[in-house]
Amino acid sequence: MLYKFRELWEQYQSFQRRLDVGAKTLLLEEGQRSEHYIYIEKGAVRTYFNNNGEDKTVQFFFEGEGLMAIESFMNDAPSPIAIETIEPSVLYLLPKPQVLEMVARLGAQLVPLLVQRQIHYMHEFVSFIRDTPEQRYQQLLTERPQLILRVPQHYIASYLGISKVHLSRIKSKLAKGKRHF
Amino acid sequence: MLYKFRELWEQYQSFQRRLDVGAKTLLLEEGQRSEHYIYIEKGAVRTYFNNNGEDKTVQFFFEGEGLMAIESFMNDAPSPIAIETIEPSVLYLLPKPQVLEMVARLGAQLVPLLVQRQIHYMHEFVSFIRDTPEQRYQQLLTERPQLILRVPQHYIASYLGISKVHLSRIKSKLAKGKRHF
């Protein structure tokens, strides 16, 4: 039996819990076990961890995307990563048993999806060893302009691996370069 | 029909090509299409790319490990990544048609493997936004000491995302800290 992910997802509607939450709602705490797959109907979400008192953002997600703390979920271990909303959001949570059932039913159809995810992470990795923070910021600007507009700067800074002060410097430097009157 | 990867691999022995090559042998050029899975029986291999004239190392592999330029292989596109031996090596190459056949036969059994790879890349990513180059070097020292011993320093430097001069500084700083006579 072959499924596309989206069709299969619909079949589990009755198990999905709808969440309508405000900004900065914690969806998974660091150290907790992940028990859900999260689909974002509306809003924005980030994953992050705490590094001696300061937030480090790992990834951003927006409407139409899904996520989970895969390491915790798959290895049944405390999550090194926390999840919280950035904006008021509408989310659908599917509990672990049903997620595992979906995974089993999808079977080999997951392989290409997982391969593409892996390629995505390799790209991020390569970007770190090849590009300066300024270049990485410019790529964000061109490739994900909505992200720059919607996400507070200090989250973006830690995602880029730099301080918020430095990101501010980069922006003002770029703005100076663009000015011509 | 269920297989473990290793058992299945043995079944394809007759398709495997054995390569006995010296150090710095180019196995896949940047821009070429990847047509093989490579298993390392002996030796060491790195993946890298050229960034305006200078090498950036992405990953290291040693005996018992396998690799391929997954992006090129799976998407049938020119590879952004080159592959070459670091040491004289004995390798086994399995051509693409047989690799695809293996993938098909493994099917859903690949899912956990791919998930763990994904987690691995996420860890590398997190290390970049959390740790200083010095910390990343120390982790290499404790987690993969053989790597430090066998791989030339400038490859390690670019893998860490820093210049070889700076890596040398880090080493001498750490050595100074350890000295106590």
Place this chain on the structure above:
DNA sequence: CGCGGACGATAACATATGTTACCAAATGCT
């Protein structure tokens, strides 16, 4: 409406890292 916190910019200074250049030791090859 007003207040406090979140957000963003900037300055001044400290530290980390890159670049270039030079030298010494190790290694490979003939």
Place this chain on the structure above:
DNA sequence: AGCATTTGGTAACATATGTTATCGTCCGCG
């Protein structure tokens, strides 16, 4: 053995980035 190449260390200087502190604005919430 001898030479060229690779590898690794160090110094001096330039640049990038972090840290701390201060300020102004905006925005949510009582």
